[in-house]
Amino acid sequence: MLKSKARRIELVLAFVLFIAEGLLYLTFRSTELNMFRLYEHAGPWVDSLREWGSGLSLPQWVRYSLPDGLWLLSYLLLVDAIWNKFDKASFIWYLCMPAVAFGSELAQMCWGFTGTYDMMDLVCYSAAVVITLIIVYSKNYIRKKIAANV
Amino acid sequence: MFNKKFVVKTILSFILAAVFLVSASTSIQGPEIWIYATIIGVALIGYTVYSFVSDKPGTEES
Numbered sequence: 001m002l003k004s005k006a007r008r009i010e011l012v013l014a015f016v017l018f019i020a021e022g023l024l025y026l027t028f029r030s031t032e033l034n035m036f037r038l039y040e041h042a043g044p045w046v047d048s049l050r051e052w053g054s055g056l057s058l059p060q061w062v063r064y065s066l067p068d069g070l071w072l073l074s075y076l077l078l079v080d081a082i083w084n085k086f087d088k089a090s091f092i093w094y095l096c097m098p099a100v101a102f103g104s105e106l107a108q109m110c111w112g113f114t115g116t117y118d119m120m121d122l123v124c125y126s127a128a129v130v131i132t133l134i135i136v137y138s139k140n141y142i143r144k145k146i147a148a149n150v
Numbered sequence: 151m152f153n154k155k156f157v158v159k160t161i162l163s164f165i166l167a168a169v170f171l172v173s174a175s176t177s178i179q180g181p182e183i184w185i186y187a188t189i190i191g192v193a194l195i196g197y198t199v200y201s202f203v204s205d206k207p208g209t210e211e212s
Contacts, residue, residue, distance in 0.1 A: 089159075
């Protein structure tokens with residue numbers, strides 16, 4: 001019961017975060033990004049969205065770093081919804097996208113990889129990992145407590 | 151040999167990782183991320199094949 005309810009919440013939250021991340025990218029980021037090639041034929045709604053976004057005054061980190069953190073959190077929630085626990089069989093799936101995220105950021109800093117190194121990106125990635133750890137450990141704690149009471 | 155649940159979870163995770171790698175590739179300007187994504191992708195394929203042929207992870211009920 002708890003397992004399926006928690007899973008449903010994680011799935012919904014992950015999709016909401018993924019959509020929010022995509023909308024932040026479409027609204028505020030440069031049209032030079034690869035994704036805008038995909039949206040060339042999407043119609044005028046992207047232009048309307050960007051026009052609306054240009055009137056907003058949001059902090060830089062919300063425009064440039066928060067979407068990356070939301071992307072990673074969305075992935076980690078989906079992996080947790082699939083596996084439901086961190087163990088030998090699942091750890092590679094929990095770790096692969098944080099490795100991509102932190103790895104690409106470090107590659108930007110050290111080897112001039114495409115993109116701009118930003119400390120706030122690392123902060124947002126770290127926040128996503130910490131939030132996931134809190135969720136995983138809270139679920140384990142509740143599961144153990146329920147098992148102890150049965 | 152290995153349980154069905156494990157196979158389904160591994161395949162779902164593989165698809166999920168692929169989708170997120172593609173989404174990451176759309177959020178940059180150049181094609182260089184494909185080098186990185188290919189390395190990660192090959193590692194994941196290798197791990198998936200390994201976990202299917204090795205009975206160790208699959209025998210765990212998850």
